[in-house]
Amino acid sequence: MASYIIVAIVAYLLGSISFSVIISKKMAGFDVREKGSGNAGATNMLRSVGKGAAALTLLADALKGVVAILFAIIVGAIVKDTDKALLVQIAGIAVVLGHTFPIFFGFKGGKGIATSLGVLLMTNWKIALICLVFALVLMALTKMVSMGSVGAAILFPVLVLFINTNYTVSEGSSYFVYSVILAVLVAFNHRSNIKRILNGTENKLSFKK
Numbered sequence: 001m002a003s004y005i006i007v008a009i010v011a012y013l014l015g016s017i018s019f020s021v022i023i024s025k026k027m028a029g030f031d032v033r034e035k036g037s038g039n040a041g042a043t044n045m046l047r048s049v050g051k052g053a054a055a056l057t058l059l060a061d062a063l064k065g066v067v068a069i070l071f072a073i074i075v076g077a078i079v080k081d082t083d084k085a086l087l088v089q090i091a092g093i094a095v096v097l098g099h100t101f102p103i104f105f106g107f108k109g110g111k112g113i114a115t116s117l118g119v120l121l122m123t124n125w126k127i128a129l130i131c132l133v134f135a136l137v138l139m140a141l142t143k144m145v146s147m148g149s150v151g152a153a154i155l156f157p158v159l160v161l162f163i164n165t166n167y168t169v170s171e172g173s174s175y176f177v178y179s180v181i182l183a184v185l186v187a188f189n190h191r192s193n194i195k196r197i198l199n200g201t202e203n204k205l206s207f208k209k
Contacts, residue, residue: 003079004090011068011091015098015115018105019060020045027053033108040102041110043145043205058114061099065118068095073122073169085170089178092119096182100189111189113149116182120156123175126166127159143204146193153186 020040024032028049033040035048042061046054072091076084096116102109120128131152139148157179164171187194196202 003075003082007072007075007087008090008094010071011094012098014064014068015095016102016104018102018109020057021105023053023057024049039110042114061114062118065095065115066122069119069122085174088169092123093181096185112186116186122168124167127163130159131155144202145205146190146202147197150187150190153183157183
């Protein structure tokens with residue numbers, strides 16, 4: 001039991017490092033949460049700080065997911081009689097929760113897309129790449145980052161139902177509940193975006209800028 005708790009705490013604390021806030025303060029002299037949409041994520045960084053800061057934030061946030069899953073895998077290899085797949089799932093959910101509700105930054109974080117991508121890459125690289133391509137296509141067609149993000153989140157559990165190979169730990173049948181939890185979490189974080197999409201008032205991203 002101790003190993004599961006340790007993985008959850010470490011992953012949550014790792015997720016709680018809000019790189020967008022740190023980078024925006026260093027590069028632009030303000031907290032990105034005070035600008036634009038108020039979200040601590042790469043999209044708001046792009047609009048409020050610039051491409052370089054957004055790319056750096058995207059990479060750093062994705063790496064949080066990668067490192068959290070790696071830590072879970074290492075713990076599973078060291079500690080005997082543990083459910084290795086469950087450790088991975090706990091780490092994945094905890095790191096996204098940490099990104100969304102960061103204890104170091106007043107529990108006001110981002111929407112978890114980049115961090116979820118890192119988690120997916122470490123959970124099942126094939127599913128991660130399919131979700132990424134699907135998200136990029138939706139973004140290109142609609143010019144809405146939120147549409148691609150929510151669409152990919154919904155696609156994740158659907159793919160888990162049909163793809164039972166390429167998982168880092170264990171097989172696909174044990175990952176469905178995990179995939180649904182992550183999808184619901186991402187959708188919840190985008191609830192205001194979903195409302196604007198339905199109302200036809202969602203912000204669109206210009207890829208020319």
